[in-house]
Amino acid sequence: MGGESTTRTAPHSGGGISSGPVGSRTGQRLSGLAVALGLVLFLAGFGWGALVYRPYTVPTSSMSPTIAAGDRVLAERIDGGEVRRGDVVVFTDKTWASDSAVVKRVVAIGGDTVACCTDGKLTVNGKQIEEPYLPAGSLAEIKNFPTVTVPDGRLFLLGDEREGSLDSTAHLSDAAQGTVARGAVTARVDAVVWPMNGMLKRPTGFETLGDLSRPGPLRTMGWMIVVGAVLVLGGGAYGPIAKRTSARRGRNQPEPAGAR
Numbered sequence: 001m002g003g004e005s006t007t008r009t010a011p012h013s014g015g016g017i018s019s020g021p022v023g024s025r026t027g028q029r030l031s032g033l034a035v036a037l038g039l040v041l042f043l044a045g046f047g048w049g050a051l052v053y054r055p056y057t058v059p060t061s062s063m064s065p066t067i068a069a070g071d072r073v074l075a076e077r078i079d080g081g082e083v084r085r086g087d088v089v090v091f092t093d094k095t096w097a098s099d100s101a102v103v104k105r106v107v108a109i110g111g112d113t114v115a116c117c118t119d120g121k122l123t124v125n126g127k128q129i130e131e132p133y134l135p136a137g138s139l140a141e142i143k144n145f146p147t148v149t150v151p152d153g154r155l156f157l158l159g160d161e162r163e164g165s166l167d168s169t170a171h172l173s174d175a176a177q178g179t180v181a182r183g184a185v186t187a188r189v190d191a192v193v194w195p196m197n198g199m200l201k202r203p204t205g206f207e208t209l210g211d212l213s214r215p216g217p218l219r220t221m222g223w224m225i226v227v228g229a230v231l232v233l234g235g236g237a238y239g240p241i242a243k244r245t246s247a248r249r250g251r252n253q254p255e256p257a258g259a260r
Contacts, residue, residue: 031238038231045224052076052217054187056090058103062159062166063088066133067103072194076216080182083155084213085109085124086203088189091157093180095171103189104157104167105133105203108150110182112209115147116140122158130205133160142169154179190216 053074061069066088075090083089087106096102107122107129108114114124120139121128131140142162150156156179159165168178191199199219202212 027238031235034231034235034238038228038233038235040228041224042228042232045221045228048217048224049074049221052221053190054090055193056101056103056187056189059100062161062164063103063105064161065135066105066160066200067189067192071192071197073103073189074191074193074218075187075189076218077186078188080185082213083109083182083185083188084211085112085206085209087213088200089155089157089185090187090189091180091184092186093184095174095176096166096180101186104159104165106155107158107206108148108156110150110152110154112156113147113149114156116142116145124206124209127208131160131203132205133201133203135161138162145169146172148172148177148179150179151176153182155182155185188213188216190218 053076056073056075058067058071058073059069067073083106085106085108088103089106090101090103092101108124112124113126114122116122117140118128120141122131122140123129129140134140140162142158148156148168154176156168158167158169168180171178189200191197199215202215204212206212
């Protein structure tokens, strides 16, 4: 016979590329698990935040430079009994503002004696308070500020911009001598989120007078949201990446033998 002819045909799947699910079964399961876990973390972070925090827009510059006019802050919902010296709190008091919440810093609590000033510094219970959050180059000095003993269950509050803040010093002639009831506090500011200035610095100048408040769970929530988003994106990207890798391998396979 003149010669033997044989014909080899390529698989119907086209170049060895499977038409089924792309990637290994283990990879598919892990990607699905990553997406599911990511969604749980992402949604849980936002849900937790909605329960624990309240957003506020600060309309004035009385807390500058800590919080500027128009800044958006997140404040942790707390009970007035949790307030500590140095906290920046949100409260409502009709003698201060009839139709809006007010944001100020607590400098003295019930039983404290607050005065100003010694060597340009605020004093609480006779101790000078270091206040690095004040505007650069400014003093804590406030004119016409007599010594005040804060009644039990009440708070004395000042703005970080001492010269222009309508704070406790502007209400000294009131029956409560400018103090606010603890029960009027609804939240404690944890962070400035717009612009993204981050967490407020701890008021370490008050440490010699007692314990400071601990930051809320905002950082933990943030990490939950970020990790969740990464897991969702990473798990969702597995399929397209595996498909592209499989196609590239298919193109690199040797051509099937033809007729001869």
